[in-house]
Amino acid sequence: MIETIRSLGRWGLDIFERLGRGYLFLMQILAGIPSLLFRGSLVIQQLYSVGVLSFALILVSGLFVGMVLGLQGYNTLVDFGAEESLGVLVSLSLVRELGPVVSALLFAGRAGSALTAEIGLMKSTEQLSGMEMMAVDPIKRVISPRFLAGFISMPLLAAVFSAVGIFGGFLVGHGLLGVDDGAFWSQMQVKTDWYDDVLNGVIKSIVFGFVVTWIALFEGYDAIPTSEGVGRATTRTVVHSAFAILGLDFVLTALMFGD
Amino acid sequence: MPLIKIRDLHFYRGDKAIFEGVNIDIHRGKITAIMGPSGTGKTTLLRLIGGQLRPDKGTIEVDGQDVHKLSHTELYELRKRMGMLFQSGALLTDINVFENVAFPIREHTQLPESMIRDLVLMKLQAVGLRNARNLMPSELSGGMARRVALARAMMLDPMMIMYDEPFTGQDPISMGTLVNLIHRMNDAMNLTSIIVSHDVIETAEISDFIYLLSGGKVIEQGSSVQLKQSSSHWVQQFMQGLPDGPVPFHYPGVSLADDLLSPEDLS
Numbered sequence: 001m002i003e004t005i006r007s008l009g010r011w012g013l014d015i016f017e018r019l020g021r022g023y024l025f026l027m028q029i030l031a032g033i034p035s036l037l038f039r040g041s042l043v044i045q046q047l048y049s050v051g052v053l054s055f056a057l058i059l060v061s062g063l064f065v066g067m068v069l070g071l072q073g074y075n076t077l078v079d080f081g082a083e084e085s086l087g088v089l090v091s092l093s094l095v096r097e098l099g100p101v102v103s104a105l106l107f108a109g110r111a112g113s114a115l116t117a118e119i120g121l122m123k124s125t126e127q128l129s130g131m132e133m134m135a136v137d138p139i140k141r142v143i144s145p146r147f148l149a150g151f152i153s154m155p156l157l158a159a160v161f162s163a164v165g166i167f168g169g170f171l172v173g174h175g176l177l178g179v180d181d182g183a184f185w186s187q188m189q190v191k192t193d194w195y196d197d198v199l200n201g202v203i204k205s206i207v208f209g210f211v212v213t214w215i216a217l218f219e220g221y222d223a224i225p226t227s228e229g230v231g232r233a234t235t236r237t238v239v240h241s242a243f244a245i246l247g248l249d250f251v252l253t254a255l256m257f258g259d
Numbered sequence: 260m261p262l263i264k265i266r267d268l269h270f271y272r273g274d275k276a277i278f279e280g281v282n283i284d285i286h287r288g289k290i291t292a293i294m295g296p297s298g299t300g301k302t303t304l305l306r307l308i309g310g311q312l313r314p315d316k317g318t319i320e321v322d323g324q325d326v327h328k329l330s331h332t333e334l335y336e337l338r339k340r341m342g343m344l345f346q347s348g349a350l351l352t353d354i355n356v357f358e359n360v361a362f363p364i365r366e367h368t369q370l371p372e373s374m375i376r377d378l379v380l381m382k383l384q385a386v387g388l389r390n391a392r393n394l395m396p397s398e399l400s401g402g403m404a405r406r407v408a409l410a411r412a413m414m415l416d417p418m419m420i421m422y423d424e425p426f427t428g429q430d431p432i433s434m435g436t437l438v439n440l441i442h443r444m445n446d447a448m449n450l451t452s453i454i455v456s457h458d459v460i461e462t463a464e465i466s467d468f469i470y471l472l473s474g475g476k477v478i479e480q481g482s483s484v485q486l487k488q489s490s491s492h493w494v495q496q497f498m499q500g501l502p503d504g505p506v507p508f509h510y511p512g513v514s515l516a517d518d519l520l521s522p523e524d525l526s
Binding site for chain 2: 122125126127129130132133134135136137141
C-alpha cells in the first residue's frame with residue numbers, strides 16, 4: 001500500500017520535473033531567437049527540412065480530406081435540398097477545424113518525429129556535447145532555428161491544407177456531383193467570415209505549430225541517448241503532440257466560438 | 260603553476276560515489292594520462308573539467324579560473340581555449356570533413372573564405388587527411404573520424420586538448436598513427452594533453468605522468484616507469500593486464516558451491 005502511494009508520488013514528481021525542464025528549455029530556445037536575426041541561413045535550411053519536405057503530405061492529405069467532405073456533405077445536404085450550401089460546409093469545416101487540426105497532426109507525424117529523432121541522435125552521438133566543448137551553444141545553433149522554422153511552417157501548411165481541401169471539395173461537388181459553381185463559391189464567400197473563421201483558424205495553427213515543435217525538440221533534447229531512448233522519445237513526440245493538439249483545440253474552440 | 264588544478268573533488272550519480280576526494284595536477288606542456296578500469300568515471304572527469312557537469316564538492320581550476328564559478332559567457336570563452344576529442348569523434352554528420360574542421364572557425368570568427376580554406380587544409384594536412392576533405396563522416400573509418408576530430412579540436416589553437424579514450428577499438432595501424440599524432444601535436448604546438456584511457460601500453464608510451472583512478476580515488480601516480488615498479492598489487496594487476504588479482508575475475512557474490520546447491524534455481 002505504502003509502496004503504491006510512494007510510486008504514485010514519484011510518478012507525480014517526475015511529471016512536474018519534466019514540465020519544469022520543458023519550460024526552462026523553452027525559455028532557452030526563446031532567448032536564442034534574437035541571435036538568429038544575423039544568421040537567417042540557419043532558419044532557411046530548417047524551413048526546407050521542416051516545412052518544404054512536409055508539403056507533399058499536406059497537399060495530398062488536404063485534397064483527399066476536402067474530397068471526402070464534399071461527398072459526405074453533399075449526401076446530407078441533398079436530402080434537404082440545400083446542396084448549394086456545400087461550399088459553406090466545406091470551407092467552414094476546413095478553415096475552422098480540419099485545416100489546423102489535421103495538418104498539425106500530420107505535421108507532428110512527419111516533421112515532429114523527424115526533429116525528435118534528429119536531435120536525439122545528435123545527442124547520442126555526442127554532437128551536441130561536442131558543440132558545447134567548441135564553445136558553440138547547441139540551443140542557439142541547433143534548437144532555436146528548428147523551433148522558429150516549425151513555428152513559421154505550421155500556419156502556412158495549415159493554410160495550404162485548407163485551400164487545397166476547399167478545391168478538393170469543389171472538384172467533387174461541382175465536377176462529380178453537379179453542384180452549381182456560382183452558388184458554391186458565392187455562398188462560401190458570404191458565410192465565411194474573415195475574422196471569426198479564417199483568423200481564428202490561423203491562430204489555432206500558430207498555437208499548434210508552437211506546441212508541436214516545442215514538444216518535438218524537447219523530447220529529442222531530453223531523450224536517453226541510446227537507440228531505445230531515441231525510439232521512445234520519437235513515439236512520445238507523436239503521442240503527446242496528438243493529445244496537446246486535440247486538447248488545445250477544444251480549449252481554443254471554446255474560447256473562440258463558445259458564446 | 261599547473262594548468263589544471265583539481266582539489267578535493269567529490270561527484271555523485273544518485274547514491275553512487277564517482278569521485279571522493281580526488282586531487283590532480285595537470286602540468287603545462289606535458290601529456291598526462293588518467294587511467295583506470297571501465298566505469299571509474301574517467302570520461303566524467305573530462306566533463307567536469309570542461310564545465311559540462313558540476314562537482315558536488317571541491318574545485319577545478321583551469322588556467323587559474325575556477326571552472327564552476329564562471330558565468331555562461333566566461334565558460335564559453337574558456338572553452339575556446341580547450342579542445343576535446345570525443346571517443347566517437349562527435350563529427351557533425353550532415354556536413355563533410357572540410358566543413359566539420361571549418362565549423363569552429365566559422366562559428367567564432369569572420370575570416371574570409373580563402374583564409375578559412377588555407378587554415379583547414381593545413382590542419383587536415385597535419386593529420387594526413389587533406390585529400391579526404393570531401394568525404395562525409397559516414398564514409399570515414401573510426402580512426403579517420405578521430406583524426407578529423409583532432410584537426411577540428413586544433414582549429415582554434417587551444418592551450419590544451421582532452422582525449423577521451425583515443426585508442427579504443429582501433430586497428431594497430433590507426434593506433435600507431437594516433438599515438439604518434441598526439442605526441443607530435445603536443446610537442447609541436449606546445450599543448451597540454453590529457454589522455455583518458457585504459458589502453459596501458461600505448462598511453463604509458465607517450466605520457467609524462469600517469470594518474471591511476473579506482474573506486475573514486477587516485478590509487479597511484481607517477482611516471483610510467485614509477486608505476487611499473489609500484490609495490491601495489493592492484494597497480495601491478497592493472498599495468499600488466501592480469502586477469503585475476505585484487506580485482507577478482509568473478510563478480511563478487513555467493514560462492515559457486517552455494518549457488519549450485521541453492522534451491523532457488525530449481526523451481
